[in-house]
Amino acid sequence: MQDTINEVKDTIVEEANNILDYTFIFSKEISITVKGLLFIAFALIATAIILKFARRFLTRNLPQNDKLKFITVFTYVRWFIFVVIFLIGMHTAGVNVTAFFAASAALLIGVGLALQTLFQDIFSGVFILMDQSVHVGDIIELEGKIGRVLDIRLRTTRAVTIDNKVLVIPNHLYLTNILFNWTENGIETRESVTVGVAYGSDVEKVKSLLIEAAKSQEKVLKIPEPKVLFTDFADSALNFKVVFSLNNSFETQFVQSAIRFKIDQLFRENNITIPFPQRDVHFYQEPRK
Numbered sequence: 001m002q003d004t005i006n007e008v009k010d011t012i013v014e015e016a017n018n019i020l021d022y023t024f025i026f027s028k029e030i031s032i033t034v035k036g037l038l039f040i041a042f043a044l045i046a047t048a049i050i051l052k053f054a055r056r057f058l059t060r061n062l063p064q065n066d067k068l069k070f071i072t073v074f075t076y077v078r079w080f081i082f083v084v085i086f087l088i089g090m091h092t093a094g095v096n097v098t099a100f101f102a103a104s105a106a107l108l109i110g111v112g113l114a115l116q117t118l119f120q121d122i123f124s125g126v127f128i129l130m131d132q133s134v135h136v137g138d139i140i141e142l143e144g145k146i147g148r149v150l151d152i153r154l155r156t157t158r159a160v161t162i163d164n165k166v167l168v169i170p171n172h173l174y175l176t177n178i179l180f181n182w183t184e185n186g187i188e189t190r191e192s193v194t195v196g197v198a199y200g201s202d203v204e205k206v207k208s209l210l211i212e213a214a215k216s217q218e219k220v221l222k223i224p225e226p227k228v229l230f231t232d233f234a235d236s237a238l239n240f241k242v243v244f245s246l247n248n249s250f251e252t253q254f255v256q257s258a259i260r261f262k263i264d265q266l267f268r269e270n271n272i273t274i275p276f277p278q279r280d281v282h283f284y285q286e287p288r289k
Contacts, residue, residue, distance in 0.1 A: 040089035047085045051078050061132075117172065121155040124171035128152060134174070134181060139250055141180035142173060148250055162250060182249050188221070189249040193259050196237030198273040203230065203238065206272060210242040213262040219255050221245040237275045 055074050128134055129152070138149045140159065147159030147167045157174075159167045182189055193214075197206050207228045214226035226244040233239075246255060267274060 039092065040086060043085050043089045044082060047081060051081065117170070120172035120175075121170050124175050125152070125154040125157075128157070128171060128174060133184075134179070138184070139182040141182065142169060143177055146182075162253070187249075188245055188247050189252075190243060190245055191249070191252050191256065192241050192243045193256050193263070194231070194239065194241045195260075195263055196234060196239045196274060197267075198275040199238060201238065201272055205270060206238075206240060209266045209270060209272065210240060210263065213259050213266055214242050214244045216262050217244075217255055217258055219246060219248065219251060220259075221247060 051074075058074075134140060134149060134152065134157070136149050136152060140147060140149060145161070145167055147161045150158045150160055150166070155171060157169045157171060159169060161167060195210070197203075207230075210228045211226050214220050215222075220226065221244070224245055226242055229241045229243065231239045231241050242259070244255075244259075246252060264274075266272075
């Protein structure tokens with residue numbers, strides 16, 4: 001009885017091995033066994049599970065809109081990984097894919113050189129979405145250009161300037177340039193206006209007039225109150241800076257301009273002089289011999 005069981009078991013194992021070793025021949029150079037196909041299928045299924053958990057981990061803290069954009073990019077990355085795993089699995093299973101790898105490498109090098117900037121923009125867009133350093137509505141300064149972010153896409157970011165012109169910013173510039181995010185710490189920002197007055201002016205009077213000029217603007221916040229700094233004894237003037245807060249830094253230059261108009265008016269009414277650079281030139285005449 002035991003011998004019969006062993007014979008049946010050996011027969012089943014032998015048949016299973018025969019099935020697993022069955023070879024599909026596509027050409028003289030390309031052939032694969034059933035065992036190899038099962039190995040490739042297992043590798044692809046395991047990769048799919050790992051990528052699924054990786055996507056959930058990377059998008060767990062992203063807003064819904066950014067999450068959808070990231071998933072779009074991740075889909076392309078996932079298919080690329082599947083192709084790589086499939087080729088590696090084929091090679092491991094004994095399929096001769098050397099020629100295919102060589103052709104693919106040459107093709108990828110050519111495409112990579114042609115689309116280098118495009119890939120930089122796309123991957124930079126992914127980093128922006130993950131890093132959360134820039135959000136829609138933020139006021140940013142990049143390469144001397146200032147704008148409010150309207151939309152963050154995979155390749156570009158759109159921002160509108162104070163002149164109502166739309167900036168289309170390639171995302172790779174975020175990684176290669178210094179970015180100033182004016183509203184990273186909130187919408188409230190500190191701004192200032194500088195002015196110089198003539199020597200001999202009543203500095204306390206100047207201080208009160210500067211504070212009055214700042215408070216006269218509705219868009220200047222009452223709290224914290226505007227402050228005045230006596231910054232320097234310059235060559236031709238006493239320099240002051242009036243510092244104030246705004247909750248819409250996108251309008252900074254208009255508020256600064258209005259404050260300058262008000263300062264000029266108040267100084268004229270109170271006989272405070274804004275000097276201009278002066279130089280004294282002395283002539284010396286040599287005595288006649």
